[in-house]
Amino acid sequence: MSAALDAWPYVIAAYAVTTLGTAALLGWSLAALRRAEARADALDRQGKG
Amino acid sequence: MHRFANPARFVRLARPLTAWLGWSGILLVAIALIGGLILTPPDYLQGDTVRIMYIHVPTAWLGMAGWTGIAAASFAQLVWRHPLAHVAARACAAPGAVYAAICLVTGSIWGRPTWGTWWEWDGRLTSMLVLFFLYLAYMALAQAAGREEGGQRIAAIFGLVGAINLPIIHFSVLWWRTLHQGSSIGLTGSTIDERILWPLPIALVGFSLLFLTVVLMRMRAMLADAKVEARLKRMARG
Numbered sequence: 001m002s003a004a005l006d007a008w009p010y011v012i013a014a015y016a017v018t019t020l021g022t023a024a025l026l027g028w029s030l031a032a033l034r035r036a037e038a039r040a041d042a043l044d045r046q047g048k049g
Numbered sequence: 050m051h052r053f054a055n056p057a058r059f060v061r062l063a064r065p066l067t068a069w070l071g072w073s074g075i076l077l078v079a080i081a082l083i084g085g086l087i088l089t090p091p092d093y094l095q096g097d098t099v100r101i102m103y104i105h106v107p108t109a110w111l112g113m114a115g116w117t118g119i120a121a122a123s124f125a126q127l128v129w130r131h132p133l134a135h136v137a138a139r140a141c142a143a144p145g146a147v148y149a150a151i152c153l154v155t156g157s158i159w160g161r162p163t164w165g166t167w168w169e170w171d172g173r174l175t176s177m178l179v180l181f182f183l184y185l186a187y188m189a190l191a192q193a194a195g196r197e198e199g200g201q202r203i204a205a206i207f208g209l210v211g212a213i214n215l216p217i218i219h220f221s222v223l224w225w226r227t228l229h230q231g232s233s234i235g236l237t238g239s240t241i242d243e244r245i246l247w248p249l250p251i252a253l254v255g256f257s258l259l260f261l262t263v264v265l266m267r268m269r270a271m272l273a274d275a276k277v278e279a280r281l282k283r284m285a286r287g
Contacts, residue, residue: 007098010158010162011100014105014158017151017154018108019082022256025143025263029267032267035270036277043276043277
């Protein structure tokens with residue numbers, strides 16, 4: 001390994017990619033779920049009303 | 050397994066489970082990342098770049114676990130015609146693709162200070178890249194299939210055939226001895242020092258719980274969409 005290179009920028013970049021990627025995946029899945037369940041609930045209410 | 054064939058029963062079980070898995074996963078990942086960044090010593094040879102292992106190894110595992118999930122669900126779809134199998138397989142695809150991509154990126158970031166290169170057409174790296182492209186192809190195929198049974202069967206066959214790549218990824222470091230190092234952790238133990246190793250199993254469990262959370266959320270969303278579609282069709286017929 002190259003001792004001249006400071007490892008921390010690489011470590012921080014790798015952690016940023018992973019945490020942001022995971023957060024985006026969770027946020028996107030949760031938003032899709034909320035949208036889908038809201039549509040289903042709205043249709044349920046419409047059916048009962 | 051057929052106990053959960055009823056989507057309503059599955060959703061009743063999945064709803065509380067999603068929150069539990071999600072919060073447990075976030076807690077474990079936070080502990081592992083703090084441990085990996087602050088509490089563990091640098092490696093005597095790799096220095097601080099060893100800290101990338103705590104995220105690279107779980108993402109590699111999940112990239113492969115995602116396709117294992119697709120293959121298992123595809124098998125259940127083709128053999129037992131389990132009504133939730135196609136939904137489960139589709140739900141595994143996007144998180145599997147995301148983690149395969151993160152694995153490739155974090156591996157590349159680790160490779161630059163360690164190997165002196167961002168990329169090498171090494172057996173492990175190339176087979177992992179193939180896995181990422183297989184995910185993209187599967188998602189396109191499953192999306193195109195929609196609710197048509199014939200299309201869903203083609204996607205399931207593709208899911209099973211694509212699983213051939215999993216042992217290739219696993220054994221690539223033995224078959225083609227190029228840049229990527231061999232396994233440091235086996236069934237009988239590990240060659241990594243305990244003081245460096247301890248956050249890794251926590252990260253593996255934590256990221257796996259988050260993966261399951263995403264799969265459950267995506268399955269619930271797909272089932273809700275299917276319910277809306279079926280209801281609208283009934284309303285259109287009068």
